[in-house]
Amino acid sequence: MEACNRVIVSRMQSPVELIPRLAAHLVAAGGKRIRPMLTIAAARMAGYRGERHINLAACVEFIHTATLLHDDVVDESQLRRGLASANAVFGNKASVLVGDFLFSRSFELMVEDGSLSVLAILSAASSTIAQGEVLQLVTQNDLATTEAQYLEVIRCKTAALFAAATRIGAVVAGRGREEEEALEAYGLNLGTAFQLVDDVLDYAAEQERLGKTVGDDFREGKVTLPVLLAYAAGDEEERAFWRRTIEDQDQREGDLEHAMRLMARHGALAETVRRAEAYGDRARAALAGFPDGAERQALAGIVEFCIDRVR
Template identity: 90%
Template sequence: MDDRHAGVSAQAEDALSVLAALVADDLEACNRVIVARMDSPVELIPRLAAHLVAAGGKRLRPMLTLAAARLAGYRGQRHVNLAACVEFIHTATLLHDDVVDESQLRRGLASANAVFGNKASVLVGDFLFSRSFELMVEDGSLAVLGILSSASSTIAEGEVLQLVTQNDLGTDEARYLEVIRCKTAALFAAATRIGAVVAERDLEDELALEAYGLNLGIAFQVVDDVLDYAAEQERLGKTVGDDFREGKVTLPVLLAYAAGDEEERGFWRRTIEAQEQREDDLATAMRLMARHGTLAESVRRAEAYGDRARAALARFPDGAERRALLGIVDFCIARVR
């Protein structure tokens, strides 16, 4: 990484630190809720939960809920439990995803399924989903319940859609965007929208915060898909090239396939569709992406969604919360630089 890129990455990490400091007290309360609700007399559940906590995680989604609520003028405590609810939904989906993808690493450490097995991971994921719905019901708002339950079902639809489109180079960009809108951006959108709901803001403010989260989530996932071909394993927190080896049809692959000649398209059909991969195929895929500039183009697409996320906050007054949420857009995109 050159000095310019190092500076960009440092600024991005600073943006995350600014957000964490801004919501520090609320986040600490949220973490207490998470730890308390992960407890269970069934001994394997807190053991696996402790493994997840030890693996770290930025708590980005719950921090978005906490900051969005404060941006909307909320000064109560409902957002704390709802932020924990958002994190439970996210963690449950990670547990299930790692089983589906047969992932061995999560955040640089052995994944839960690698340590405890697939059955335990799926069942504890179900437990966390159940905990999230308990928190929704305790909150007592049908509007919140509707937003978060809808997001949960949308995430599941996105994962199934990704499974259907896997190994299919006939997938177009619109279909790809639908996958990431469902599987990633829907929870970002719900996490921020409920901030306006608890603050009892009007529908326009709700939809503005939802638009911020949705576009932020799309940018976040596009960058994640780039990182699978552009990051070092230590930075990525999972094995580089996992998407390629699994035949996932992501934006960098779609752009390279569209730009390639017939020989190059044959390479992509063999490796992605037929799943006939050789030891040096990942390096070849990266060379083809570099030849056609598909990683840079994917980042440009992410930046466009980042611009939409920033624009969605224009209706809110300037202040620490708004500036922190704008900074998170930079954080999400600069992870690839």
């Protein structure tokens, strides 16, 4: 990871001064670096002992960071990892354009790697993420959204990059399709569990612990699983509340707290956590065909880490 971080810092440099300044703001905000960690651990678990996975891990992080920059602009977010978001500090235009720069850097790293398989996996993930963000925009403020549509948003905007990050570990190690698909399944299930927990934290965590403003999803009218479950279980008065706050975006003082009470009444957050745990179990099961060791234990541990954020 130290080597990966060195690549990230060096590839964020540019003679255009604003780019490294904004990039340094992102680096200073920290972040768990889960996605590049997945690439490194998956490659080593699959038996790879070279260095290609270092640059590819940085590539994965650039794709993720670019999407964060764009998402914060779309969502008008003011906080990212507990600090002012890049768009709050530098403005929307700079955030979008530096996001484009980081996407371009990621493709430079893919091309330098020279593997068409890696290029196919990561470029497909990039387009899938963009589709997921558009799908989330389409379903926003719409309580007619089905659970299947919600899970498709998660698959595209979050789980696809987790899956790509782990699958390329098998590719650089020269493993067969079975191992590639096993690591892809691990990433998909882990990414789904990760996002489900994120959606719970928006209604259950303290701002200092979460690193973003609590209730952002509610204020933006995002239709997440806790909302869908509470809406489905509610009586007509409760459903009218959800329609007013989510669909009509008519939100008043105390509405977020009332939303949390309704979710508690119907067990919506607990059920979402239960489903996250089920996806976590599937992720761990996908590792069964690989030899036990430090890397496999680390990958299993990441599953626990992602879910423990809400416990």
